[in-house]
Amino acid sequence: MAVRVRPTRDLEEYLDTLEAINHYFGSERDPERGERFSRLLPFERLHAAFDGKAIVGSAGVLPFDLTVPGGEVPCAGVTVVGVLPTHRRRGILKAMMREQLTDVRERSEPIAALWASEETIYGRFGYGLASLDAMMRATRVHAALRPDLPQEGTVRLVSREEALRVIPRVYERVRRRTPGFVSRSADWWEVRTLNDEPSRRHGAGVLNRAVLELDGRPAGYALYRIRLDFEDATNRSKVHVLEAVGDSAVATREVWRFLLGIDWVEEIHCDLLPVDHPLLLLVQRPNRLAWKVFDGLWVRPVDVAAALQARGYASDGRVTLEVTADPHFSDNVGTWTVDGGAVRRSSRRPDVRLDVQALGAAYLGGFSFARLAAAGRVEEAARGGLARADALFRVDAAPYCPEIF
């Protein structure tokens, strides 16, 4: 029997659909949690795949604004994608991606973005690796900041209620200027970021909320848990940093001074950092941070013209891009000129040639056209074309997304 795909219509169906991904997380059907999740991912944004009456696959979208260079853009945050192992490799993911992308285009969301469970899955649907993510496992005794850096500000541990009032404002200041950040509604903070129900602890302790004040004003924060561990009569506990944000260079430094200084732990772990985080230069021994790099956000231009129009450019110059292929939207294919920030379909000779996946990779500025060309993802179509494209798409700091969704 052919599998049908359509959005869910009510809570029962929504919960049944989430079972497809719950299978892989090993989590139980939980009506209360599902109902809360629907405040962020509404019923109509969750596609279910039906085999007869049975639901065998799920694919959802969290609608938010993604910060891009010079602005922000409505984005489909693709999540909870799963097909039950009883139905794998029958084209169900493909069918769900098709329906989802069509729906995203109809809703005028120019881009989609996701964190890939496996890097081999999403390229075929037009997603390109657009940002990198750094992970660190610092040994506390070696992780001190350089002694020449003055200590500033004070840190307070705050209640959940105070955190809900203070932290979103700091985040918002940083979000607006950091490509890769997602907008968070009040529900998002409550249901996700500052939610400390036991199922979210994964073996670690309670959520600690620390706020840094500089000149009496909240300027940064850290969310972290401590995972208690003893071995050979020695405390081998880890600090798990979920999010550490400062609204200035000093604030970022002081938030990290606080985190690296927590006593009676062996390591400080953080999984979501920009690859060019200043911490590498702030500490005395960067090697002891055990810095590793992984794939971050994958971006898919859903409407190429609208996506190119939505971001800002580093110069007023002109560049012409030929998009050679798109596995889903044939009208994305063609030649596009960006000129003084305006985008139009054009008949000019292209500077660079690339498919929609490579355009997604270049979109946030995380990978230059020159690097993409070196990797065989982009072709220079006119002499100096790569340099012209990079002059426009260049960004000052690596894009990064502070949360896996």
Ligand SMILES: CC(C)(COP(=O)(O)OP(=O)(O)OC[C@H]1O[C@@H](n2cnc3c(N)ncnc32)[C@H](O)[C@@H]1OP(=O)(O)O)[C@@H](O)C(=O)NCCC(=O)NCCS
């Ligand atoms: C990943 C998953 C959704 C694939 O579903 P599926 O219905 O088996 O996929 P399809 O049959 O539609 O496959 C579509 C294509 O993707 C490929 N593919 C599917 N899963 C893949 C994987 N894990 N790695 C590499 N390729 C994969 C298929 O080979 C097929 O390729 P083709 O177009 O060249 O024939 C499913 O295996 C799953 O639920 N995995 C666990 C949860 C997960 O990883 N979810 C993603 C969260 S971001």
